[in-house]
Amino acid sequence: MNSIAATAERLGFTWRKFKITLGVLIGTEFASIALVAVFMPIILVPLTKEFGWSRAEVSAGITIQLWTGAIMTMVWGGIGDRLGVRGPLAVGVAGMIAATLVLAQGHGFLPIYYACFVMFGVMGSTAINYTKIIGAIYTRRRGLAMAVVGMEGALISALLPFLLVIIQREFGWRGVVMSTAFAMICAAPLVFLLIEEPAHAARAKAGKVQAAAPAALPGLTAAQVRVSPIFWLVTGAGMAGNMAITGVVPHIVAIAQSAGLKPVLAVGALSVITIAQFVGQLCGGVTMDRSRTIMVAVPFLICLAAGLVTMGFASATLGGAPMLYVGAALTGFGIGGRRSMSFYFMTRYFGVRALGEIAGLNTAVSAFALAPAPLFLGWIFDVTGSYRIGVLVMAGSCVLAGILYLVCPPYRFTPEGHDLQAEGEAA
Numbered sequence: 001m002n003s004i005a006a007t008a009e010r011l012g013f014t015w016r017k018f019k020i021t022l023g024v025l026i027g028t029e030f031a032s033i034a035l036v037a038v039f040m041p042i043i044l045v046p047l048t049k050e051f052g053w054s055r056a057e058v059s060a061g062i063t064i065q066l067w068t069g070a071i072m073t074m075v076w077g078g079i080g081d082r083l084g085v086r087g088p089l090a091v092g093v094a095g096m097i098a099a100t101l102v103l104a105q106g107h108g109f110l111p112i113y114y115a116c117f118v119m120f121g122v123m124g125s126t127a128i129n130y131t132k133i134i135g136a137i138y139t140r141r142r143g144l145a146m147a148v149v150g151m152e153g154a155l156i157s158a159l160l161p162f163l164l165v166i167i168q169r170e171f172g173w174r175g176v177v178m179s180t181a182f183a184m185i186c187a188a189p190l191v192f193l194l195i196e197e198p199a200h201a202a203r204a205k206a207g208k209v210q211a212a213a214p215a216a217l218p219g220l221t222a223a224q225v226r227v228s229p230i231f232w233l234v235t236g237a238g239m240a241g242n243m244a245i246t247g248v249v250p251h252i253v254a255i256a257q258s259a260g261l262k263p264v265l266a267v268g269a270l271s272v273i274t275i276a277q278f279v280g281q282l283c284g285g286v287t288m289d290r291s292r293t294i295m296v297a298v299p300f301l302i303c304l305a306a307g308l309v310t311m312g313f314a315s316a317t318l319g320g321a322p323m324l325y326v327g328a329a330l331t332g333f334g335i336g337g338r339r340s341m342s343f344y345f346m347t348r349y350f351g352v353r354a355l356g357e358i359a360g361l362n363t364a365v366s367a368f369a370l371a372p373a374p375l376f377l378g379w380i381f382d383v384t385g386s387y388r389i390g391v392l393v394m395a396g397s398c399v400l401a402g403i404l405y406l407v408c409p410p411y412r413f414t415p416e417g418h419d420l421q422a423e424g425e426a427a
């Protein structure tokens with residue numbers, strides 16, 4: 001048993017870390033904004049039919065969520081860095097449950113619908129603190145750990161769209177939303193039994209369980225990062241790559257249906273994407289740990305761009321279900337591979353000292369810039385009757401991201417927190 005424990009420790013995994021990681025994984029999947037992302041493609045079309053709203057009007061809820069979340073990620077990240085992560089996460093889960101229950105009432109009044117998405121943005125953005133936990137407790141295999149957490153229960157999510165379609169068929173879209181609220185209520189107690197404060201968990205092995213100031217962790221301060229050109233370059237590249245994800249994912253079912261494919265095939269594409277994300281995130285996590293350059297993101301961007309074009313041009317008369325699913329697989333692999341990369345890159349350029357606030361700023365800037373993407377795709381369909389022009393624009397954003405990564409400098413920090421730049425200057 002001692003040899004097994006020693007091997008686990010050498011690889012960077014312990015039972016304590018497993019427990020905390022499990023709590024984070026449950027939280028990111030079942031007690032966060034992730035469930036909203038799962039049910040939105042299912043309820044988008046029913047909402048337009050019941051209330052007569054356009055797809056652009058429905059998609060605007062996602063834009064509002066992203067903008068409000070952009071403001072609050074910086075706030076919640078800073079609170080997590082200074083006061084601890086458990087408080088913000090508890091408030092966030094409670095707020096998400098309340099907003100979901102209100103949305104399920106379905107009043108057909110757009111201001112109420114948009115108010116729910118304001119709450120999703122404000123309360124869902126507390127999840128930025130899960131990144132702080134993982135970034136602090138892992139040094140070895142940090143990329144793999146972030147990838148596993150970033151999967152957000154991808155294997156379970158592969159089944160959720162089919163389950164939600166069944167619920168929607170039996171109980172309508174309101175039943176879909178109510179079921180997600182129930183999942184959050186059940187998951188919340190488990191999360192808070194399993195997770196720990198980052199400083200507490202990181203020092204448990206040494207017997208130092210008292211809370212530690214953020215300055216005890218290696219890295220730059222938030223003020224130093226905000227004026228760093230590297231931060232804005234890496235953020236810009238991540239933003240360009242995420243535009244495709246933010247814009248296309250809420251419309252995936254609608255894209256397939258508008259091309260004449262059956263609803264069951266459209267929902268199947270969601271599950272293919274989710275399963276492919278699982279594979280992509282494992283591959284991305286392993287390659288992040290082994291790679292010494294930010295260019296590790298480029299192959300996944302190529303897959304994402306190719307998948308979007310393939311999926312976006314599939315129709316009942318062109319390629320049919322096979323083309324749709326090939327595109328979905330490439331899209332999911334690309335999304336999964338680079339999903340946790342932005343935050344991982346932040347740890348390698350700036351350390352983990354102020355990771356909560358840094359990640360919050362990164363998310364905030366990205367969300368403000370990317371929030372119009374779902375609205376843009378909905379508007380393109382309303383104007384042209386097709387998603388193809390919008391899909392091509394999204395694929396082009398992936399190409400731009402690859403170009404920006406090409407000009408990024410080498411990493412500054414090792415996974416263990418050594419400042420290579422400072423050591424070089426001292427030598």
